[in-house]
Amino acid sequence: MSATPDSTSPAIELVGIEKAYGQAPAVRHLDLTIAQGEFFSLLGPSGCGKTTTLRMMAGFEFPDAGSIRLDGHDVTEVPAHRRQVNLVFQKYELFPHMTVRRNVGYGLKVRRVPRAEIDDRVDEMLETVGVGAFADRRADQLSGGQQQRVALARALVNRPRALLLDEPLSALDVKLRKRMQLELKSIQERLGTTFVYVTHDQEEALLMSDRIGIMNDGRLLQVGTPREIYGTPADPFVADFVGELNAFEVEVRKVGGRVSGVVDGSPVDVPSSASTGKRWRIAVRPERMEVGPAGRKDALHGRVTELNYLGHTLQYSVETAVGELVVRAGAGDVEREPGSAVSIWWAADAVIDLGEATP
Amino acid sequence: MKPNRIVAALQLAPASVYYSALFGAPLLVLVAYSFYTTENFDFVPEFTLDNYVTAWTSEVYRTYFIRTLRISAITAAVIAVVAFFYSYVITYTLRAHRSLLYFFVLVSMFGGYLVRIYAWRSIFGTEGIANSALMSTGIIAEPLDLLRNGEFAIIIAMINFYLPLGILPIYAAMQNVGPGQIEAAQDLGSSRLGAAGKIVLPLALRGVTVAFVFTFIATAAEWLTPQLLGGTEDQMIGNRIAYQFGAGFDWPLGAALAVTLVVVLAVLLGALFTVVRRWVR
Numbered sequence: 001m002s003a004t005p006d007s008t009s010p011a012i013e014l015v016g017i018e019k020a021y022g023q024a025p026a027v028r029h030l031d032l033t034i035a036q037g038e039f040f041s042l043l044g045p046s047g048c049g050k051t052t053t054l055r056m057m058a059g060f061e062f063p064d065a066g067s068i069r070l071d072g073h074d075v076t077e078v079p080a081h082r083r084q085v086n087l088v089f090q091k092y093e094l095f096p097h098m099t100v101r102r103n104v105g106y107g108l109k110v111r112r113v114p115r116a117e118i119d120d121r122v123d124e125m126l127e128t129v130g131v132g133a134f135a136d137r138r139a140d141q142l143s144g145g146q147q148q149r150v151a152l153a154r155a156l157v158n159r160p161r162a163l164l165l166d167e168p169l170s171a172l173d174v175k176l177r178k179r180m181q182l183e184l185k186s187i188q189e190r191l192g193t194t195f196v197y198v199t200h201d202q203e204e205a206l207l208m209s210d211r212i213g214i215m216n217d218g219r220l221l222q223v224g225t226p227r228e229i230y231g232t233p234a235d236p237f238v239a240d241f242v243g244e245l246n247a248f249e250v251e252v253r254k255v256g257g258r259v260s261g262v263v264d265g266s267p268v269d270v271p272s273s274a275s276t277g278k279r280w281r282i283a284v285r286p287e288r289m290e291v292g293p294a295g296r297k298d299a300l301h302g303r304v305t306e307l308n309y310l311g312h313t314l315q316y317s318v319e320t321a322v323g324e325l326v327v328r329a330g331a332g333d334v335e336r337e338p339g340s341a342v343s344i345w346w347a348a349d350a351v352i353d354l355g356e357a358t359p
Numbered sequence: 360m361k362p363n364r365i366v367a368a369l370q371l372a373p374a375s376v377y378y379s380a381l382f383g384a385p386l387l388v389l390v391a392y393s394f395y396t397t398e399n400f401d402f403v404p405e406f407t408l409d410n411y412v413t414a415w416t417s418e419v420y421r422t423y424f425i426r427t428l429r430i431s432a433i434t435a436a437v438i439a440v441v442a443f444f445y446s447y448v449i450t451y452t453l454r455a456h457r458s459l460l461y462f463f464v465l466v467s468m469f470g471g472y473l474v475r476i477y478a479w480r481s482i483f484g485t486e487g488i489a490n491s492a493l494m495s496t497g498i499i500a501e502p503l504d505l506l507r508n509g510e511f512a513i514i515i516a517m518i519n520f521y522l523p524l525g526i527l528p529i530y531a532a533m534q535n536v537g538p539g540q541i542e543a544a545q546d547l548g549s550s551r552l553g554a555a556g557k558i559v560l561p562l563a564l565r566g567v568t569v570a571f572v573f574t575f576i577a578t579a580a581e582w583l584t585p586q587l588l589g590g591t592e593d594q595m596i597g598n599r600i601a602y603q604f605g606a607g608f609d610w611p612l613g614a615a616l617a618v619t620l621v622v623v624l625a626v627l628l629g630a631l632f633t634v635v636r637r638w639v640r
Contacts (some may be wrong), residue, residue, distance in 0.1 A: 080546050081545045081548050081550055087543075089539055089542070089543060093537070093539040093540050095540060107547035110549050111548050154543075154547070158548075
């Protein structure tokens with residue numbers, strides 16, 4: 001029962017969206033296209049405008065400027081109850097006076113779907129999300145995880161053109177959250193419905209999404225696959241927000257015919273955009289850095305200040321000429337005790353370009 | 360008794376003592392009087408059912424009972440509807456100003472009964488403000504019967520007096536229904552009005568029922584408002600009861616009428632609660 005799109009148009013298009021609350025801008029000139037059947041996440045810190053953007057897609061907020069298209073149709077001014085999208089609320093917002101079955105059937109009943117069809121679709125959806133056994137319980141007699149699944153079923157049973165999810169897992173404990181992440185992803189793949197998922201949890205976004213849009217301060221900073229976002233962040237904020245980062249400045253010089261960054265007398269790789277004679281900001285992820293015995297050529301040199309055992313990894317803090325760096329190594333590697341001198345190096349493709357350093 | 364039972368009994372004591380001494384006991388006396396016999400404008404403790412026979416079979420009293428229930432039912436129903444929408448607006452639509460709007464409800468109770476009833480008396484009546492204003496603007500040529508003293512005037516004035524009593528329980532019940540649940544209903548295709556009917560009303564129904572019952576009981580026992588606004592015709596049963604305990608000098612009949620009113624109200628409201636409970640399920 002996959003939701004086959006009516007058209008070859010994108011599921012959702014936002015064009016030049018502006019939204020302010022009084023004097024405070026919430027969303028600034030946002031353009032975004034979400035493809036049919038895509039799992040798209042809007043990721044950013046609280047107050048970045050991601051929830052406002054989602055609520056504009058749902059029809060609870062209306063943009064001051066710009067337009068919203070759903071399956072190619074302009075819905076900018078269409079209110080929530082006449083938009084063919086459904087929202088899974090952060091606090092679920094189930095109707096406490098109704099049974100699970102009546103909660104899930106609510107949208108179909110409002111749209112005057114025949115009784116028999118409602119029953120079939122509700123039962124099928126309750127099985128899909130795994131709460132078939134609780135169909136006749138009242139909504140306020142369910143655990144948090146069960147309520148989450150009912151909220152999902154209540155939205156999906158309407159076969160929306162797109163399902164919008166507003167931090168739906170944030171109220172669950174870690175273990176349940178991890179399980180629901182995988183389940184949500186597999187339900188999305190099975191149904192083929194377009195999902196737009198708002199979260200501030202970068203791991204969650206990386207794990208579940210086909211593509212991620214990173215927002216900060218009302219702006220959409222970068223849109224890309226998890227690999228692109230993590231590996232080649234387009235913006236210092238993106239680089240810093242998604243994953244951990246060792247960022248530092250190097251002097252760009254020609255060393256032996258190659259353009260290199262020079263740190264502590266040793267040449268290191270710099271992005272091709274770097275020009276000689278300038279100071280450049282680069283960054284390397286902790287797990288892309290290698291740590292080894294002191295004295296290695298073309299490497300940074302430093303001293304271990306801290307060694308933490310994290311189960312699957314070893315995490316070092318190393319004092320170097322560019323400041324303290326965090327380096328992660330496999331737990332099977334040789335452990336280097338605090339105080340020992342080490343070399344740190346990385347592959348050329350591990351370098352993230354943060355642009356010319358501002359003096 | 361377990362210690363917490365003793366504590367609970369002590370906590371209940373002030374209210375129980377107060378109500379048994381000052382409400383329960385007089386009520387029993389009243390019930391006793393209703394079976395007494397009247398002789399020469401006095402009554403003697405001689406058991407009789409005559410008072411109830413009069414109260415239940417007399418055409419006159421039936422008219423008063425029916426008028427009373429009609430006035431109270433209309434008043435309580437109008438109050439329940441108006442109070443529901445007022446509570447809805449201050450809880451959801453104008454959420455930012457709800458303290459102020461809630462304060463207005465309380466302020467409307469400050470006026471004092473006498474000031475307000477005389478204000479209403481000057482508005483209604485053949486020569487009242489309502490009729491003279493309409494006549495001076497030329498909208499009507501003759502005073503309207505509707506705006507003279509009578510049922511309509513009683514109902515309008517009692518809505519004014521008892522509306523806060525209706526708003527308070529409905530407003531309290533609505534605090535349990537978050538704006539998110541209304542949005543959820545809208546997201547699933549309900550209009551704002553649809554969401555109010557399918558989500559807010561059932562969840563606040565207990566409050567709406569309490570509002571209806573409070574105002575129904577309070578208005579059914581009214582006698583001062585109909586005395587001052589009912590004109591010569593449209594008196595309520597409270598006026599007849601007051602009369603029997605006053606100029607009428609027939610306390611047993613007055614007591615029988617009062618007990619009958621209590622029983623009728625108890626039966627009607629019991630039935631209402633049963634229906635509402637079924638409906639919610």
